[in-house]
Amino acid sequence: MTLPAIAVRNLVKRYGDTAVLHGIDLDIPPGQVSCLIGPSGSGKSTLLRCMAFLEEATSGVITVDGEDLGFSESPSGQRERIPPATNRAIRSRIGMVFQQFNLWPHMTALGNVSEALRTVHKMSRTDAEARAMAQLVKVGLEARAGHYPAQLSGGQQQRVAIARALALKPKIMLFDEPTSSLDPELTGEVLNVMRDLAAEGMTMVVVSHEIGFAATVGSRISFLDQGRLLFSGPPSEVFGKPRHPRLEQFLDTYLDRGASMLA
Amino acid sequence: MSFDVNVILAQLPAILSGAGVTLLLWIAGTIGGATVGFLVAVGRRYGGRILGWPLGLAVEVLRGTPFLIQIFLLYYGGPFIGLALDPVPAGLLGLTIYGAAYFSEIFRAGFAAVPRGHIEAAECVGLSPSQIVRRILLPEMTVLVLPPAINMAVILMKETAILSIITVPELTLTVSAIGSQQYAFVESLFLLAVFYWVLVEVTDKLGRYAEHRLSRYRFSPT
Numbered sequence: 065m066t067l068p069a070i071a072v073r074n075l076v077k078r079y080g081d082t083a084v085l086h087g088i089d090l091d092i093p094p095g096q097v098s099c100l101i102g103p104s105g106s107g108k109s110t111l112l113r114c115m116a117f118l119e120e121a122t123s124g125v126i127t128v129d130g131e132d133l134g135f136s137e138s139p140s141g142q143r144e145r146i147p148p149a150t151n152r153a154i155r156s157r158i159g160m161v162f163q164q165f166n167l168w169p170h171m172t173a174l175g176n177v178s179e180a181l182r183t184v185h186k187m188s189r190t191d192a193e194a195r196a197m198a199q200l201v202k203v204g205l206e207a208r209a210g211h212y213p214a215q216l217s218g219g220q221q222q223r224v225a226i227a228r229a230l231a232l233k234p235k236i237m238l239f240d241e242p243t244s245s246l247d248p249e250l251t252g253e254v255l256n257v258m259r260d261l262a263a264e265g266m267t268m269v270v271v272s273h274e275i276g277f278a279a280t281v282g283s284r285i286s287f288l289d290q291g292r293l294l295f296s297g298p299p300s301e302v303f304g305k306p307r308h309p310r311l312e313q314f315l316d317t318y319l320d321r322g323a324s325m326l327a
Numbered sequence: 328m329s330f331d332v333n334v335i336l337a338q339l340p341a342i343l344s345g346a347g348v349t350l351l352l353w354i355a356g357t358i359g360g361a362t363v364g365f366l367v368a369v370g371r372r373y374g375g376r377i378l379g380w381p382l383g384l385a386v387e388v389l390r391g392t393p394f395l396i397q398i399f400l401l402y403y404g405g406p407f408i409g410l411a412l413d414p415v416p417a418g419l420l421g422l423t424i425y426g427a428a429y430f431s432e433i434f435r436a437g438f439a440a441v442p443r444g445h446i447e448a449a450e451c452v453g454l455s456p457s458q459i460v461r462r463i464l465l466p467e468m469t470v471l472v473l474p475p476a477i478n479m480a481v482i483l484m485k486e487t488a489i490l491s492i493i494t495v496p497e498l499t500l501t502v503s504a505i506g507s508q509q510y511a512f513v514e515s516l517f518l519l520a521v522f523y524w525v526l527v528e529v530t531d532k533l534g535r536y537a538e539h540r541l542s543r544y545r546f547s548p549t
Contacts, residue, residue: 118447156453166448170466180452183462225448232452 067130069094069236069267070115075124077110077291084110086291087124092236097268099278102288103314108271111288112240115269116160117151128154128236156184159229163241165221167213173200173224174209177231185232199227203257219250223257230261237261239270255281275318279303287311334511335502335518345501346522348415352487352497355419357480360426367427368434382431389428394486397421402493418490418497426483433479437472438464470541477534481527488523498522 068091077085084107092098092115100108113119115126117134123143126133133154135143146154167176178196181187187195200206203223213221222242229237239258243251255277262268262281272278278285278299285302287294289310295302302311335342367386371379389397398421405412412420441464449459491500499519506515 116451118450152453152455155451158451160448160451162444162448164442164444166442166444168445168448168463168467170470179462180454183458184453184455228448228452 066094068092068127069129070269071125071127071130072111072115073125073127075111075114075126076122077107077114077119078122084291085114085121088288088291088293090286090293090296092267092269093284094235094267095265096283097262097270097281098284098286099282100269100271100286100288101273101275101278101314105290106288107291108288109240112238112269112271116158116238117155118160128157156232157235159232159234159237161222161225161229161237161239161242163244165213165218165225165245167221167225167228169213172210172212173205173216173220173227176213176224177228180228180232196227196231199231200224202230202260203227204253217250218246219253222246222250222254226254226257226261236267236269239268239272241271241273243272243274275315287314289314330514331511332514332518334509335505335514338505341501341505342498345496345498348496349487349498350526352415352419352422352490352495353480353484356422356426356487357483359419359423360479360483361430361476363423363427364430364432365434367431368438371431371435372438386428386431389425390432394421394425395489395492397425398489398493414490414493414495417493418487418495422483422486422490425486426479429479429482430476433472433475434468436475437468440471441467473534473538473541477530477537480534481530484526484530485523488519 070090070092072088072090072092075085075088076083088107088111090111100111102108110119114121115133117126120134123137123141125135125137131154132146134151135145137143167173168179171179174193174196177199178189178192181192181195182189185192197206197209200209203226205220205223205227208216208220208224213224216224226237226242242258243254246254251274255274258268258270258277259281270278270282280299282299284296285299286296287302287308287310294310295308303315307315367382371382374382398418401410401421401424402412402414402417405417445463445467446459449463454462487497488499490497491503494500502515502519502522503512506512
């Protein structure tokens with residue numbers, strides 16, 4: 065079996081006394097699209113944010129290409145922090161796309177995409193902007209390179225955010241509800257970019273309420289509920305009948321919302 | 328008795344000298360106050376409890392007491408703790424400390440107003456903490472704090488008049504002295520009001536212009 069791109073082992077996340085993840089085990093296979101679905105508050109976004117090291121897990125281990133992210137854990141459960149520089153290098157293999165786009169408002173689209181190339185990777189302005197422009201072409205926004213985020217539609221902002229992550233040539237892309245703040249038309253243009261990316265063989269982890277996207281583009285579907293991974297499998301298995309009763313109940317709420325093809 | 332401002336304006340060189348002192352104190356006090364205020368805000372944000380608590384207390388005391396009292400205490404009380412300053416340095420120091428307390432609150436709010444997600448996005452693409460402050464936090468914050476910072480600068484401009492009570496030879500002291508000598512009290516006060524108002528208007532216009540220039544960097548409210 066090939067090494068998973070990301071492996072999550074017995075991951076627990078607690079905020080005070082409230083546990084939001086109760087010991088998650090999950091493998092993200094390379095070159096595939098893994099979708100995390102589940103009701104609000106199920107912990108899917110928290111799990112994704114742990115993979116991006118935006119949240120520190122309470123216990124458990126996440127490895128990226130076999131290397132520990134954030135913390136290493138000895139067999140006795142002793143946790144040790146990975147040195148910041150090493151951790152940044154491991155994190156740089158991962159690109160992240162947010163629900164709220166999170167573009168920097170004081171930079172143009174081109175500036176947003178080229179920023180890390182210049183400040184982190186010390187590329188010259190010319191080289192960084194050439195590479196950034198190539199990414200903007202890829203998401204179909206070369207004509208908007210000089211625009212500020214406030215001058216772009218939500219869909220365009222999200223495509224710039226995807227280009228910003230891709231410019232660093234990540235091996236894995238994480239998407240945290242990338243279309244949840246977009247209307248259906250703008251959702252379409254973002255999902256198209258993600259489909260292209262999937263077709264190129266990018267390893268992707270997508271938290272989404274777009275069940276249709278998960279069913280058609282996803283290679284693995286993982287269903288979370290109340291901080292537990294209830295099951296994982298290919299879409300045909302997860303959405304095919306008979307279904308897990310909790311998933312059935314969850315999907316019922318989607319029948320009116322474009323997932324009727326699964327009924 | 329008639330209303331004749333020419334009695335005052337006849338002493339233009341003295342007035343200009345007073346205006347110069349006012350402008351100088353104001354500009355230096357604003358820059359000093361903003362700088363110290365920024366450092367205080369940074370200290371309170373990143374300094375932990377050891378730094379944050381005393382800084383917070385100092386800010387509260389300074390915001391909770393009148394500038395008049397502070398400047399009296401500094402100038403007349405300073406010598407008791409070995410801080411005997413001439414009027415101008417005392418005035419500048421007082422203005423800086425007073426301004427710093429308010430500016431620190433403006434910057435604190437500015438830091439807090441930069442969305443957490445913008446910082447997370449920067450972490451994700453590998454920016455170091457100092458790069459995040461320089462490249463993301465500061466520029467974003469500048470746009471957000473500009474209107475309240477200009478407002479604070481306007482307030483400081485008017486507070487310089489209070490420095491006349493510790494005999495700083497600024498505009499208010501100069502003009503009201505001329506007024507007393509010439510028995511032209513109303514004229515002197517009228518001229519002072521006009522002068523401060525014009526300066527405030529100019530400052531405001533410059534501030535509006537800067538805001539307008541920076542407005543395109545604001546993120547859309549969506």
